[in-house]
Amino acid sequence: MIPAEFDYTAPESLDAAIKALADGGEDAKLLAGGHSLLPLMKLRLAAPALLVDLRKVPGLHGIEREDGSWRIGAMTPHTDLEHSPQLGIFAKAAGTIADPQVRNRGTVGGSLAHGDPASDLPAVLLAADGSVTVQGPGGQRAISAGELFRDYMETAIEPTEVLTEVRIPSLDGWGFGYEKFNRRSEDWAMVAVSALVKQTGDICEEVRVGLTNMGSVPLRAGAVEEALRGKPLSAESIASAAEQAAEGTDPPADLNASTDYKRHLARVLCRRALGQAAGLT
Amino acid sequence: MSTGEASTQATRIAAEQTDAAPAPSNHVGQALRRKEDPRLITGKGTYVDDINLTGQLWAAWVRSPEAHAKIVSIDTSQAKARDGVRAVYTHEDLDIEASLPMAWVPPGIEVNTPDHWVLAKGEVKHVGDPVALVVGDDRYEVFDAAEDVIVEYDPLPVVTDPEKALESDSPVIHEQFATNKVSEWSLGGGDLEAGFAEADVVVERRIVNHRIAGAAIEPRGVLADFRADRLTVWSSTQIPHLLRPFLSMLLGISEDRVRVIAPEVGGGFGSKLQVYAEEVGCAWASRKLGRPVKWIETRSEGMMVTHHGRDQIDTVRVGAKRDGTITAWHSKILADIGAYQMFFTPMIPELSAFVMCGVYKTPAVQTDVVNVMTNKFPTDAIRGAGRPEATHMIEVTMDQLAQELDMDPLELRRKNFIPPFSEGHETPIGVVYDSGNYELALNKLLEHIDPAKVRQEAAELRERGIYRGIGFCTYTEICGNAPSRIVGPSGFGVQGGGWESAAVRVHASGAVTLYTGTSPHGQGHETGFAQIVADRLGIDPAQVDVIHGDTQAGPWGLDTYGSRTLAVGGEAAARAAGKVAAKAREIVAHQLEADPADIELREGRFSVRGSPDKGMTLSEVAGAAYAPENIPEGMEPGLDEQSFYDPENFVFPFGAHACVVDVDAETGKIDVVRYVAVDDCGPAINPMLIDGQVHGGIVHGVGQALYERIHYDQDGQLVTGSFVDYALPTAAEMPSFETDRTETPSPVNSLRVKGVGEAGTIAASPTVTNAVIDALRPLGVTFINMPLSPMRVWEAIQEAKGGVAA
C-alpha cells in the first residue's frame, strides 16, 4: 500500500495540463478523483512518474442542459450525478457506485477514461448513445461512446488528451431501468444491465441495452434490442427478448462468477431492467 | 480475641461478603456509555502508528511470491546501496535464540512442529514468507529498497488441499517429518458403538468450514526501542503480557528489562493473539542498530501474513431414535493449519471437542482431530477459536437430522436439551458445564419471532420468486480462559496458566486506579471494570481510571482473548476491590469504634449499620490510610491491593438465535431480513457492552456464512488479498439486530458472569446456513456448505433442478 516514487503537479489551466502531460511523456498520468489510479499505484500495479492533477483546472465541473442534451464536466463527482434525478439512468447508476466516500471523490471523467468494463458509467453512456469531448495538443474532438472503449482498460483517448466533458443526448420521454448485481453494496458489478426504452402506447419505438462486465469492454445487447424494436412491450415479449441478453458474449470467469453464471445473470437482469424501463414493474 | 485476630476475621468476613453476594449495586447492570468513546471518536486515541520516536527507522519485509520454493540466492547489494537504507538482513544475520513459539504440548501426543524463523531459512513455505528485512530512514524508501532485494527461487511442488496433503504422493512441506500430518488427537466419552447400534437413523454430512481472516480495521504495527539495556515495544497486540517473556527469551534480554505496551488497539478478533515475526524482528533490529525501529502492516500484508482461522473439513455423524433422541455423535475434524505452527495453531481445532455435545443430552460423543500442513499461512485463534466450528457442525447437523426425521427443528432440539441446571452438568467427556437453561433462552427467542408467521410470509413471497427461510441455533460454548489446572502443561497441554490479575490503588485523594492484566482492543473494559470497582468502593465509575496494556504498570497479566475478560479479569478486579473495601471497613470501624462486620457501604459511604450518619467516604478512608496515625494496630498503611484469580472452571454462555433470509431464486442472492439473538452470559454488568459484542459477533458469523473467504489457488497464491476480493461485509449488508437476554448466574465466579465476546460469532454461521437451507428446500436443495455466495446458491439450485443431489 505504498506507491513507488512519483512527481506531482497541479496546473491551473487546461492548456497547462495538456502541456504537462505532453512534457511528461509516456509515464505521465492525469489524476482526477484518484479512486482508480491511486489504488493501482499503492498496489504497485501502476507506477507513473508524474501525476498531473486536474483539480485546479477551471471549467471541468458541473452539469448543464443545452438544447435538451446534457453536458457534464469531466471532474464532476459521482455524487453530483447521483443527486441530479433529471439525469435519469445516469443518476441511478451513479448512486450504485461503491460508497459515499468513493462517490464524493470519483469523477465521471475518470470513470470513463479508466475504461474498466466493470464500472457502471461506461455501459450507461453506451446505452445512452452519449459521447465525450477530449482536448489535446492537436485541439478538441468528440469520441462517441461506441468508439471510446477499445479493450480492457483501454480507450480511444490519447495519452496527451484530457477528457473535458461528457455529452448525453436528450432522453426526454425514455423510460429507463438499471440493474446491478454485486455481493456487497459497495462492490463493482458482477454484471449490470442498463435499459432505455422509448414507447408509444405499448409499442417499443426504440430500445437500447448496455451490458457491464460481460466482456473486456462495455457492450450493447444487440439481439435483445432487435427483438423488441417496433414490437409491443409486455412481460412476455421482454422475457423472451431478454433470453438473448448474453448472445455473443464470453465474459471471463472470476472469483465470484463463472462465465455461465454471468451469462445467466445478464439474462435475468436484462429482463428486470427492461421491465422497469417499460414501466411494467 | 486479639485485635489482629479480629481484623483478620473481619477481613475474611468482608472478603466473603464481596465474594459471595453481589455488591451493593448502583452502577453494575446499567447501560453506561463507554468511557473510551469520547477520545476514540474525536480522534484522540493513540495507536502504534501515532507514536514516533526521535531517530526512528522504518522496517520493510521482502516476502516470498512463491508458495513453496528453495531460496537459491539473495542479493541485497542493490538495496543496501540505496540512500537512506541502514541495513538489509537475511536469516544468516539474525542471532535470534529460538524459533517463534508454539505453546501447546499435549501430554502423550506427538505434534510435528517445524521451526518457524523470523526470516525464512533455506526455503519458503507460503506466499508472504519473509526472506529479508530492510531497515532505513523512511517508510517509503524501505519499500522501494525491498523491491531491490533480488531473490532467486527454485520452485517446489505446492499443496493447498488438506485431503491431498495427506496422500502418500503429496509434496511434503517439512521434509524432516516425511508427512504433512501434524497430529492426531481424540476426545470421547460414552459408548459410541452402542449409541450408533441403537440408532434408528444415522445422518452423516461433510461440512466445510472455510478459512477466514480476522480483518481488524487497525492493521498490525510495531515500534521497538532498545536503549540503555532496556527494550520497549509498542505493538498492536492483544497480548502485551504474553509477548514480553517471549521477546525476553528469543532475544536473551532479562524479562524485567522488557516492557511491552499495547496502546489503543483497533480490533484483534484473535488475529493479534500471536507472537509475530515482525515483533521479534523489529526488536532485534532496534538492538542491532541502536535506533527505534517501526513497522506498520499494510492491508495487503495483513491479508497475507496475519494469521487466519477455521479451515476445516468436518465429517459429522449423528445417530438418533425415530422420536429424535440422539444416541451417538461422532465428529471428525481435518484441520488445514497452514505451513507453520504459530502460538496456538494446532490447538485451536481441538477446542471444538469440549463442547461437541452442544446443549444436548448426547450420551456418547467423540471428536477426532487430524491437523495437516499445507502451503498457506498458518491458522490460529480467530473469534470463537474452535467453538464456531463445533457449533456449526452441531447445529447444521441438527437441522439435517430434523429434515431426515421430518421433525420440526425446534422440537428436535427441545427433545434433546439438557434440562436446566445451576450447579454443574457433566457431559460424557467429563467437561462440567457451569449452568444452563436452554429452554428458557429458546422460549425468550420465540417471544420475538414467530416461526409460523415467517412460514406464512414465505408462502406469499414464493409467488414472486422470493424464497424466505428461517433458521435457528441453540448453542453453548466454553470460555473464561482458563482454569490453570485444566488447561495447563499436565492437563490439556498449554504451556502456561489461565489466571488473571488486577490491582486497585486508592490514591491519597481517594481517586482510584485499576490495573488490569487484560488488554482490550475495542471491547470496553474501561467502562465495565470501572462499574465493578466503583460499586465495591462506593464511588462513581468516572472516578475509576482503568489502566491496561502496559507490562510496566500493574502486575503481570494474561491479556484478552477467549471471552475471558469479565469472567476472569473482572473477577480479579472485583476481588482486588473487595480487598480494598475490607481494609477500608477495618479503618472505618477502628476510627468510629465499631465492629468491622457492622460497616456497610451505603450511598457512597462506609457507615455503621443502623446509624448511617456515622461513616466515612473512600477519600476520607484514603486520607487515614496514607496519614496512618489512627489505623488499627499492626495494620500496614496504604490502600492498595491486588488479586490473582485462577478460576475453578470455565464458564459456558448459551443462547438461541434465529435468522430470516430471503433468497432470490433466480440469482442466488441472499438477503438477511431479520436476525434475532437471545444470549445468556449471566447477570449483565453493562447491557450496552453486551449488545456491542453480540452485534459485532453476529456480523462476524454472518460474514463467514455469506461473504468472507480466504482463498488460495492451486499454486498457493492468495486470491483474496484485498478488501475488494475478501468480502468483509459492511453495515449496508446487515439488518438491524434484535437482541435480548436471559440471565442465568454462573456458579464459577462471584460476579456470576460468563463471557460474551465470541457468542455472536459462534451462533451466527449455523443460524444463517440453516435459514438458507430452509429457504431453498422447496427448490430441492437440502444441504449446502458455506460460504453461501450467490453463485454457489445458484449452482445448488441448478443441481437440484437437474435431479443431482446437492
Ligand SMILES: Cc1cc2nc3c(=O)[nH]c(=O)nc-3n(C[C@H](O)[C@H](O)[C@H](O)COP(=O)(O)OP(=O)(O)OC[C@H]3O[C@@H](n4cnc5c(N)ncnc54)[C@H](O)[C@@H]3O)c2cc1C
Ligand atoms: C472501493 C472502491 C469501489 C469502487 N466501486 C466502483 C463501482 O462500483 N462502480 C464504478 O463505476 N466505479 C467504482 N469505483 C471506481 C470509482 O468510481 C473511480 O473513482 C472511478 O472509476 C475513476 O474516477 P477517478 O476520478 O477516481 O479517476 P482517477 O483514479 O483519478 O483516474 C482514473 C484513470 O483515468 C485517467 N483520467 C482521469 N481523469 C481523466 C480525464 N479527465 N481525462 C483523461 N484521463 C483521465 C487517469 O489518468 C487514470 O488513468 C470504485 C473505487 C473504489 C476505490
